[in-house]
Amino acid sequence: MNRYWSGFDLHSHSTCSDGKLTPSELVALAAKQGVHTLALTDHDTVSGIEEAQKAALVEGINLIAGVEISTTWSKQNIHIVGLNLDIHQPDLLEGLAIQQHSRLxxxxxxxxxxxxxxxxxxxxxxxxxxxxxxxxxxxxxxxxxxxxxxxxxxxxxxxxxGAGKKGDVKSFWPEIEQAVQWIHAAGGQAVLAHPLHYKMTNMKRRALLKAFKTCGGDAMEVVSGMQSHDQTHYMAQLAKEYDLKASSGSDFHFVTQWQLPGKFSALPETVAPVWLDWQEH
Incomplete structure (x- = not known):
């Protein structure tokens, strides 16, 4: 096993939202990089999942049906990833239709x-x-x-x-609780995406995690792309403190020197990976 990661990449994007590769191209690249389980988590849409599932069968890897839902908390745009979804579940589809209209x-x-x-x-x-x-x-x-x-x-x-600039529009998104409800209705797990990406104090980050847990959140991204050992250690501490499972992913959008499927550090052994729940069923 590569010493930097587990073979699970549970956050990625395709041309169905703001990625540069089609779902099939993304799956092929992930397989080439040694990823054995990939989640496609496009923004507010599951339109690429079926294509990605077909490509995953050809490439011989596992494809996890996912989505990244935009929400609002304390006047900030917060992203909630849904993993292991039934993409035909009516409540989820109705919610994503609302999101797509809001995006337009x-x-x-x-x-x-x-x-x-x-x-x-x-x-x-x-x-x-x-x-x-x-x-x-x-x-x-x-x-x-x-x-x-x-x-x-x-x-x-x-x-x-960017945040606070003229083209930064946040006002259309639902509350975190609504996104969690859509994800759970589809049989999935709700994951707080990239907690370190939000511009907030550590105290406010803790308040966010507490609110997310109170809303029924299941996990948080302890590792999101390239980050330092200290950052990973801090995220692992928070996951344990708020009793959240741990997820990890590249948040891949397009190929750069620093961004490839599977290119991120491993989860610490002190946390419980979110995928253990899938393997137990």
């Missing part, structure tokens, strides 16, 4: 807020970047790069799309 409204509002930049047909160009998937801020960032307004996507977020 949000994208239209982002385009409206950024209209002063002088990009003609900004919304339409972002939709072209999404190529039939859900329109998100990365697609607007790609347009701003293509139009020469910024040099790279990171600059687009820093100037226009």
């Amino acid at each position: 409204q949000r994208a239209q509002l982002i385009a409206e807020r950024l209209s002063g930049l002088g990009v003609e047909q900004l919304f339409e160009k972002a939709a072209q970047q999404a190529n039939g998937g859900e329109i998100g801020r990365p697609h607007f960032a790609a347009v701003l790069v293509a139009e020469g307004l910024v040099d790279h996507p990171q600059e687009a977020f820093k100037k226009y799309l």
Whole structure:
């Protein structure tokens, strides 16, 4: 076994949301990287799951049906990953339909807020970047790069799309409890995504974990992409403190030097992996 990870990558994205690879391409790359169990967790949609499942059969790996649901807590955008879902469950599908409608409204509002930049047909160009998937801020960032307004996507977020900037729209998302209910209705496990990514104090992070647990949350991402040993140790401590199972994933969107399926450190032995529940049934 690779000393950095377990073979489970439980957070990844395809062209069905803001990833750069199709579900089939993502599965093929994951298999090449040695991943044996991959969760496809596109933002607010399960539209890529069936394609990914077919590709996983060809590649000889396990595909976990997942999703990453956007929510609001304490005026911040918080992501909840659902794992091991029945993607045909009516409550889940109804909830994701609401999310997709909210995403469309949000994208239209982002385009409206950024209209002063002088990009003609900004919304339409972002939709072209999404190529039939859900329109998100990365697609607007790609347009701003293509139009020469910024040099790279990171600059687009820093100037226009990041937290607190003109193109940062959060107001359409449900509360955490609602997302957890949709996930549980579909027989899945609710996982707090990348707790270290949120700009908040450690005290507020603890309040978030307490609220998530109170809402019925099952697990948290102890490892999310490349992070330090100290960060992993801290996340493991919090998982134990709030009695949450541990998940790990690359949060893969596209190939970079630092981002590949399966490229992240292993879970500490002190935590209980979320996948143990699946293996027991």
